[in-house]
Amino acid sequence: MDLGIRGKRALVCASSKGLGRGCAEALAEAGVDLVMNARGREALEQAAQEIRDRFGVTVTTVACDVTTPEGQEQLIEAAQGVDILVTNAGGPPPGMWTDWDREDFIRALDANMLSPIALIKALVPGMMERGWGRVVNITSQSVKSPIPQLGLSNAARAGLTGYVAGTSRQVAPSGVTINNLLPGIHDTDRAASLDDGVSKKEGISAGDARKKREASIPARRYGTPAEFGATCAFLCSQHAGFMVGQNVLLDGGAGNQTM
Numbered sequence: 001m002d003l004g005i006r007g008k009r010a011l012v013c014a015s016s017k018g019l020g021r022g023c024a025e026a027l028a029e030a031g032v033d034l035v036m037n038a039r040g041r042e043a044l045e046q047a048a049q050e051i052r053d054r055f056g057v058t059v060t061t062v063a064c065d066v067t068t069p070e071g072q073e074q075l076i077e078a079a080q081g082v083d084i085l086v087t088n089a090g091g092p093p094p095g096m097w098t099d100w101d102r103e104d105f106i107r108a109l110d111a112n113m114l115s116p117i118a119l120i121k122a123l124v125p126g127m128m129e130r131g132w133g134r135v136v137n138i139t140s141q142s143v144k145s146p147i148p149q150l151g152l153s154n155a156a157r158a159g160l161t162g163y164v165a166g167t168s169r170q171v172a173p174s175g176v177t178i179n180n181l182l183p184g185i186h187d188t189d190r191a192a193s194l195d196d197g198v199s200k201k202e203g204i205s206a207g208d209a210r211k212k213r214e215a216s217i218p219a220r221r222y223g224t225p226a227e228f229g230a231t232c233a234f235l236c237s238q239h240a241g242f243m244v245g246q247n248v249l250l251d252g253g254a255g256n257q258t259m
Helices: 018-029 041-055 069-078 102-130 148-174 189-202 206-215 225-235
Strands: 009-012 033-038 059-063 084-087 133-138 176-183 247-250
Touching: 009 018, 018 033, 018 041, 018 084, 018 133, 018 225, 033 041, 033 069, 041 059, 059 069, 069 102, 084 102, 102 133, 102 148, 102 176, 133 148, 133 225, 148 176, 176 225, 189 206, 225 247
Parallel strands: 009 033, 009 084, 033 059, 084 133, 133 176, 176 247
Antiparallel strands: none
């Protein structure tokens, strides 16, 4: 399917690896030029060059921390005029509700709620002026099915979801859509870290921890960054213009919900 976005330009945050990398590759395959971001310069430059070589698109890199005001300023300057924004940042650490204090919540909100909002506020007005734009926020399955040990993530991402619910309907008349993409467990460093945590807690190998988690997913496997990226690219396409303020769940059926 031709996504109809060849020649568009996109900012994809945290895109040197994992789900962000999957989104960047899928957009590049559709002919979209990229602004890629990550904290680690070496990994970012390597990923960018691989995408240039494979898809022949223009890739600009910005090595910074998107969760800081300084990093956001750098990104916004580099991404002026983009047609597509994919927000993404690593999730906060797991724990128990008794573990977290105010500063833990502030850090979680900065990373997973306030950073996306800052980018939306900076870049969406230009999209509205041009009459076309796409925003996809990578959030979490926990928005629909909260995960007890991920209370920081549950709270911050739910806040972003509420913001998007209202904002998306205000900008839609200008041809700009904002939607959220909710990953379950995918084969990324984040999943490996969570498996290691289970491994240590339960005294089992990391491989056994993964098998245990896979058994709880109806699809009986982890998702892949490539299939996640393909869904993101569709949400950014010309064909998704009637999708507004939606929370699209990609979790292999792990969450048992009707809505």
